[in-house]
Amino acid sequence: MKLPLIATLLCNACFTTAHYTFAIISHNDGPLSDPWTYIRNVTTGWAFSEDNINNYEPYYDLYDDNVRCGRGAATRPAHKTLSVNAGDRLAFFATQRDHNMVERLVGVYHEGPGQAYLSRAPHDDLDRYTGDGDWFKIGSITTKSDSKWALTEMPSSCGTDRWLEMNFTIPKTTPPGKYLMRVEQLFPLVPRFNNTQFYIGCAQLDIKGLGGGTPGPMVKFPGEYSIWDPCGYSS
Ligand SMILES: *[C@@H]1O[C@H](CO)[C@@H](O)[C@H](O)[C@H]1NC(C)=O
Ligand SMILES: *[C@@H]1O[C@H](CO)[C@@H](O)[C@H](O)[C@H]1NC(C)=O
Ligand SMILES: *[C@@H]1O[C@H](CO)[C@@H](O)[C@H](O)[C@H]1NC(C)=O
Numbered sequence: 001m002k003l004p005l006i007a008t009l010l011c012n013a014c015f016t017t018a019h020y021t022f023a024i025i026s027h028n029d030g031p032l033s034d035p036w037t038y039i040r041n042v043t044t045g046w047a048f049s050e051d052n053i054n055n056y057e058p059y060y061d062l063y064d065d066n067v068r069c070g071r072g073a074a075t076r077p078a079h080k081t082l083s084v085n086a087g088d089r090l091a092f093f094a095t096q097r098d099h100n101m102v103e104r105l106v107g108v109y110h111e112g113p114g115q116a117y118l119s120r121a122p123h124d125d126l127d128r129y130t131g132d133g134d135w136f137k138i139g140s141i142t143t144k145s146d147s148k149w150a151l152t153e154m155p156s157s158c159g160t161d162r163w164l165e166m167n168f169t170i171p172k173t174t175p176p177g178k179y180l181m182r183v184e185q186l187f188p189l190v191p192r193f194n195n196t197q198f199y200i201g202c203a204q205l206d207i208k209g210l211g212g213g214t215p216g217p218m219v220k221f222p223g224e225y226s227i228w229d230p231c232g233y234s235s
C-alpha cells in the first residue's frame with residue numbers, strides 16, 4: 001500500500017508522542033469496564049523520552065512470549081473474569097496512560113488489521129494459564145478497499161477520525177469453558193523490514209453456551225507469525 005509522504009510524516013509525528021493499548025472492554029454494548037479489570041495488565045515498555053515514560057510502547061518481537069498477551073501480561077492474571085454467552089459481542093477500547101497514571105480513551109489511530117483469537121485454559125484454570133496452548137481465530141478486521149485498511153482513517157495529525165473500539169463476536173458454537181481472548185492490532189505502515197508494531201491484549205472470559213463447534217485451525221503464539229511474512233502479517 002503506497003501512501004503519500006506527507007501522510008507518513010504526520011503519522012511519524014503521531015507515534016513518537018503516543019501509543020496505546022487495550023485496557024477497557026464493553027460487553028454487548030454495555031458500560032465500559034474499568035481499565036485492566038478483565039484484560040491482563042501489561043507493563044510499560046521502553047520509552048522514547050522521559051516525557052513519554054508512562055506510555056505503553058508497541059510490541060515488535062514476533063518470537064517472544066510477550067506476543068501472546070502484551071508485555072509482561074501472560075503471567076499476570078486479570079482482576080476478574082467476565083461471564084459471557086457464546087454469540088455475545090465484545091468491544092476492546094484503545095487507551096493511553098496519562099501523566100497522572102490514569103488510562104484515557106484515545107481510539108485506534110494506527111492504520112492496520114485487527115484480529116481476535118481464543119484459547120481455552122487447561123482444566124479451566126484461567127488465572128494460571130499463560131496462553132502457551134492452542135489458539136483459534138474468531139475474527140478479523142481487514143481492508144475496506146485495495147488501498148485502505150478498514151481500521152482507522154489516516155490520522156490527521158493524531159486526529160479525530162479514529163475507531164474507538166474493535167469489536168468481535170464469540171462464535172455461537174464455542175465449547176463452554178474458560179478462555180483467554182487475545183486481541184491484536186498491527187501497524188505495518190512504516191515500510192521497513194522487521195518493523196511492524198503490535199498492540200496486544202488478553203481478556204479473561206468464562207464462556208457459557210451449548211457448544212457443539214470444533215474450533216480450528218489451531219495456532220501458537222509465538223509461532224503464528226514469521227518475520228518474513230509480508231508486512232509481518234499473515235492472513
Ligand atoms: C497495572 O500495572 C501497573 C504497573 O505495570 C500498575 O501501576 C497499575 O496499578 C496496574 N493497574 C491495575 C488496575 O492493576
Ligand atoms: C463493530 O465491528 C463491526 C465489524 O468490524 C464494524 O462494522 C462496526 O462498525 C463496529 N462497531 C463499532 C461501534 O465500532
Ligand atoms: C528484528 O528486530 C529485533 C528487535 O526488535 C532484533 O532483535 C532482531 O534481531 C531483528 N531480526 C532480524 C532478522 O533482523
